[in-house]
Amino acid sequence: MNKIVYGLILGGILGIFDGLTAWFTPAVRSQLLGIVVGSTFKGVIAGVLIGFFARKVNSLPLGVLFGLGVGLLLAFGVAAMPSATGEHYYLQIMLPGGLVGLIVGYATQRYGSGGLAPSPRT
Amino acid sequence: MNWLSDDAISRLQAASALPDLAGTRYRIIHRIGSGGMGAVYLAEDAVLERRVALKILDLPEDSGELATRLLREAQILARLEHPGIVPVHDAGTLSDGRVFYAMKFVEGQRLDRLIVSVGALSDRLRVFQRICDAVAFAHARGILHRDLKPDNIMVGPFGEVLVMDWGIAKILHQPAAPAAISGDEARDAISRDTLKTGHGTILGTPGYMAPEQARGEVENLDERADVYSLGAILQFLLIGCGATPRPVAAIALKAMAEDPAGRYASASEMGQDIARFLDGLPVSAYPETILRKAVRWGSRYQLAIVLVLTYLVLRIVLLMWFRR
Numbered sequence: 286m287n288k289i290v291y292g293l294i295l296g297g298i299l300g301i302f303d304g305l306t307a308w309f310t311p312a313v314r315s316q317l318l319g320i321v322v323g324s325t326f327k328g329v330i331a332g333v334l335i336g337f338f339a340r341k342v343n344s345l346p347l348g349v350l351f352g353l354g355v356g357l358l359l360a361f362g363v364a365a366m367p368s369a370t371g372e373h374y375y376l377q378i379m380l381p382g383g384l385v386g387l388i389v390g391y392a393t394q395r396y397g398s399g400g401l402a403p404s405p406r407t
Numbered sequence: 408m409n410w411l412s413d414d415a416i417s418r419l420q421a422a423s424a425l426p427d428l429a430g431t432r433y434r435i436i437h438r439i440g441s442g443g444m445g446a447v448y449l450a451e452d453a454v455l456e457r458r459v460a461l462k463i464l465d466l467p468e469d470s471g472e473l474a475t476r477l478l479r480e481a482q483i484l485a486r487l488e489h490p491g492i493v494p495v496h497d498a499g500t501l502s503d504g505r506v507f508y509a510m511k512f513v514e515g516q517r518l519d520r521l522i523v524s525v526g527a528l529s530d531r532l533r534v535f536q537r538i539c540d541a542v543a544f545a546h547a548r549g550i551l552h553r554d555l556k557p558d559n560i561m562v563g564p565f566g567e568v569l570v571m572d573w574g575i576a577k578i579l580h581q582p583a584a585p586a587a588i589s590g591d592e593a594r595d596a597i598s599r600d601t602l603k604t605g606h607g608t609i610l611g612t613p614g615y616m617a618p619e620q621a622r623g624e625v626e627n628l629d630e631r632a633d634v635y636s637l638g639a640i641l642q643f644l645l646i647g648c649g650a651t652p653r654p655v656a657a658i659a660l661k662a663m664a665e666d667p668a669g670r671y672a673s674a675s676e677m678g679q680d681i682a683r684f685l686d687g688l689p690v691s692a693y694p695e696t697i698l699r700k701a702v703r704w705g706s707r708y709q710l711a712i713v714l715v716l717t718y719l720v721l722r723i724v725l726l727m728w729f730r731r
Contacts, residue, residue, distance in 0.1 A: 295711055299718050309726050380725055388714050396710055 292336025300328020352390020638662025
């Protein structure tokens with residue numbers, strides 16, 4: 286499985302779980318379906334971007350850092366939109382979002398095919 | 408009167424048995440081994456300054472049948488240009504009338520000796536895959552090996568796998584463009600009818616020979632006879648590497664089915680099943696229950712499952728922290 290597909294699938298799965306955890310916040314429980322769809326979409330986008338980065342850059346620290354950054358950025362985009370009550374859930378959305386990016390960043394660097402071949406020694 | 412010592416006599420016997428390579432580009436270094444038709448020697452090619460293996464008929468014979476067979480073997484090898492099949496360089500007749508051919512000298516270990524040092528099943532299966540590739544190539548060129556066994560497989564120091572000893576190979580059909588063979592003898596040999604093995608003749612190695620081959624049904628042999636031998640080699644490779652996974656055992660069993668119709672239709676089909684097993688995919692020889700499918704899926708995506716579970720644990724920790 287290539288790194289982009291790997292990132293896409295893993296990001297999507299984590300996105301679903303991320304969205305489902307909204308059930309534990311009673312204030313937004315009524316919007317659960319929309320949250321799950323949005324969260325999955327966010328995970329897929331993050332996964333593809335991180336997978337693409339992993340194909341270009343072969344470095345675990347940079348991959349994890351990039352994953353964290355993409356996860357936080359996309360989650361910030363969602364958290365910046367106020368909820369029905371007008372509240373912002375920056376921490377509740379951005380922390381798990383960053384976690385998703387971090388995990389996908391690690392996984393796409395360590396696994397999945399299609400990375401850059403190491404340069405031959407001269 | 409001085410009698411020759413036993414040692415001197417045995418030396419003289421050995422020297423007289425050595426083939427006379429005068430007038431050729433080869434110089435014998437030592438004898439490597441011997442088979443039914445002749446002996447194989449390690450030799451030096453004086454022109455190209457490289458080591459080669461020379462297969463030389465034991466003694467000139469009146470009927471010329473063995474000479475024809477040896478040349479036919481060289482012709483078959485010349486037709487099979489593949490990284491998994493030992494390449495032939497030259498063929499001809501020595502001044503003493505013995506027929507010979509020169510081939511690549513393969514440095515490495517025979518498969519039966521190699522498995523002592525290769526313990527991992529996946530490594531053994533990768534070697535086996537390469538054997539299947541070479542045999543499948545020969546089948547595509549219309550050649551049956553008919554004597555596949557661990558002794559006839561060499562594994563080189565860089566992991567290259569070479570199928571050797573095509574002495575009793577059978578030509579199933581001529582390829583569209585016949586391979587060019589050097590030497591008049593070789594051209595004569597292919598036109599002779601004596602190349603065919605008569606019905607009822609049993610050639611092969613017990614334990615690795617397909618039942619129809621063991622019965623001497625020469626005319627009925629096809630690719631599936633070699634598939635049977637591949638199954639026997641696979642079973643041999645499974646010895647001493649711990650518990651055999653059921654799909655691999657099923658592949659070997661299918662290849663060794665008594666009825667050729669129950670076997671893989673080709674060596675490449677068998678090789679593909681091995682490749683699917685190595686990739687964590689289902690194999691055609693082993694129908695899976697839902698539970699087994701789940702276990703295989705779980706082990707294939709072990710890391711992704713661990714990462715998702717890690718995420719869930721961390722997510723729960725975050726939720727509890729937010730609720731504080």
